[in-house]
Amino acid sequence: MPLRHTLLGLLNWQPMHGYLLRQYAKEYSWMYPMTNASIYPALHGLEEDGFINHSSEIHSGRARKVYEITDEGRVELRRWLIDPSPQGLSFRDQTLLKIAMQSEETMAYARLWVEELIDSLRDTLAQHERDLKDAENIAHYTRLTMEYGAEMLQLRIDFLERALAHSA
DSSP states (O other): HHHHHHHHHHHHHOOOEEEHHHHHHHTTTTSSOOHHHHHHHHHHHHTTTEEEEEEEEEEEEEEEEEEEEHHHHHHHHHHHHHHHOOOOOOOOOOOHHHTTTTTTTHHHHHHHHHHHHHHHHHHHHHHHHHHHHHHHTHHHHHHHHHHHHHHHHHHHHHHHHHHHHHHH
């Protein structure tokens, strides 16, 4: 289960409290969507399975849980990371489906939302590139994956621009 393994991977870096885990998990949501509501039940399940444990600390007068991966959790993370059976490639994407179904007539009306999407993607790409530039001490494979994300955002922008250019 990618959410549980993502949390194990993050905790393998360092112990973290829930809020910090949510912040780090957000950076991976472009690859695998994770909601805040799903993170805490996943942490509870990981703790029940013995893959993590927690200690309490006081921060700003409030108790908070700090989670830490266990040896069993490291074994499970390693098992998942080296598992040779990845999920199939998925192109389940409503935007691609909408573009594929366009005609010259409908694209004239869809042009506005496509242009707005391109602008939004450019903003996302710019933020992603700033994050990448600011991430000096990240692991090689994390950087490589972030670069892939930037390339995919640029590819999507190029694709949508080509769709618009065809309908001009």
